[in-house]
Amino acid sequence: MRRATAEPGGFLTDPLTALEGWAGDGVPIRRFEPGRYLVSGGELVRTALAGTTTPFEAKAATFGAVAGWVPGSGRSRPVNAALARELDRAWQAVPAERITAELRRSAEAGEAWPGALAPCYLRLFGEQLFPGLSPQARRTLQDALAASDGLDRTSTTLRRLRGRFAHSRADAALHRWATGRADPLPDALRTALGSADDVALALHGLTGAVCRAAAMVFAWTVLLDRGWRPGTPAGTVLRAAPVTEPAAHRVREALRLWPVAWLLSRKVTAATELGGVRLVPGDRLYLCTYLLHRDPDVWAGPGEYRPGRWARPPEGHKARYLPYGFGSAACVGSRFVNQATAKVLECADALAGFDLRIIEPEPVFGSLLSPPVVRPVPPD
Incomplete structure (x- = not known):
């Protein structure tokens, strides 16, 4: 076994600069602080993600506040299945005309994206997920989404x-x-969780996770469609351009290039080794999909936005494309985020002429990888 070499500090302070320096260097695991390791090798990432208790402990983001929740357990599987069914039903039930009207309202109001998009998703799909939820309660959920953003x-x-x-x-x-x-949905959650408090935590976690993630994926995609690149300054207007690639391909490519879940965490619970590196209980692994998705051995032009690559994905891409994690702790809302966002994008394509003005130019590598803040510019 070997010890990973410590890298210079600054990763958590300025992630993008560090990641740009490490992209494509072929180092599968590196120590960036004592007891903290960044993992970007495909097989190592999958190995770490496969564990949920020993030697690598997982927390499912949606249920992170629920006591005793173990992803992949007999308790969690029926809940995840029920959530996936309800999310599928929700995105399929909303008519395209309703989506177009909501997007047009937001664009004409010049709301800041992606922040204003999470409440848009809640208005569109929350009606299906939470039938009969009072207007006041819906506003309360919107306030919580805004606080997270x-x-x-x-x-x-x-x-x-x-x-x-x-x-x-x-x-x-x-x-x-x-x-x-x-x-x-409430019935399935009550059966599995028992406590009404835990049901509320699970519902809140689900709402925040899928609405915020979908909003960011949508914003990343429309930015990339209009030619955004890192370093584009504030005030730049990104012009709308004809789109020829299918919405589903554009969503997948945006998630490859700028994965919203850019850093997945696992706690080491037992002495083990990963990639020849000795790990001890209490160490923390940070599994970096940003680097994984830019592996030059798999992706041609790894830093370029090429939605057309998804018409015929490269060999080996499944081990190097994990935007929602892998295994039993993978995001239960992944299908919703992809398919609902593709549906919203198809409706957005009907709003020809709306450009985007950059307000805050830098992406934010926080709990989620948030895109630059923009405002739609209505056509003259």
């Missing part, structure tokens, strides 16, 4: 306190809604 960009003490308050109110609103309902 703000934390990614400016995590001050005051903002964190406001965020905790917003999320507590959202938990309470969903607790009231789910209590006593006989809908398939």
Whole structure:
């Protein structure tokens, strides 16, 4: 076995600069701080993601606050299946005309994307997920989504306190809604979780995860469609251009190039080795899909936006493309994010002429990889 060589500091302070320096260097695992390792080798990432308790402990983001939740357990499987069914039903049930109208309203109002898009997704698909949820409770959920988006960009003490308050109110609103309902989703959650408090936490986690992730994937895709590149300054207007590639290919390529779940975490719970590196309990692995998706041995032009590559993906891509993780702890909302966002993109293509003005030019490598902030520019 060998010890991984420590890399210079700065990764968590300035991730993009570090990642640009490491992209394509072929190092599968590196120590960037004592007890912290960045993993980007395909087989090593899959090995670490396959564990849920020993030697690598996983936490499913949607259920991270639910006590005793183990991804892939007998307790979790029926819940994940029920959630996946409900999410599928939700995106399929919303008519295209409703989506186009919501996008047009947001664009004409000049709302800032991606922040304003998460509430758009909630308005569109929340009606299906949470039938009968009161307008006040829906606004409470929107406030919690806005608080999460703000934390990614400016995590001050005051903002964190406001965020905790917003999320507590959202938990309470969903607790009231789910209590006593006989809908398939609350029923499945109550059966598996037992506690009404845990049902509310799970529903809130689901809503935040899928709405925010879908909003960011949509924003990344429309930015890349209009030619955005790192370093594009604030004030630049990205012009709308004819789109020829299918929406599904564009979504997959945006997730390859700028994966929203760019860094997946696993805690080491037992002495083991990974890639020849000795690991001890308490070490932390950071599994980097950003680097994994730019492996030059698999992807031609790994830093270029080429949606056409998905018409015939390269050999070996399945081991180098994990935008939602892998195994039993993979994101339960992955199908929703991909297919709902492709559907929304198809509706957005009907809004020809809307350009995007960059307001905040830098992507943010927070809990999610958030794109630059833009505002739609209505046509003259």
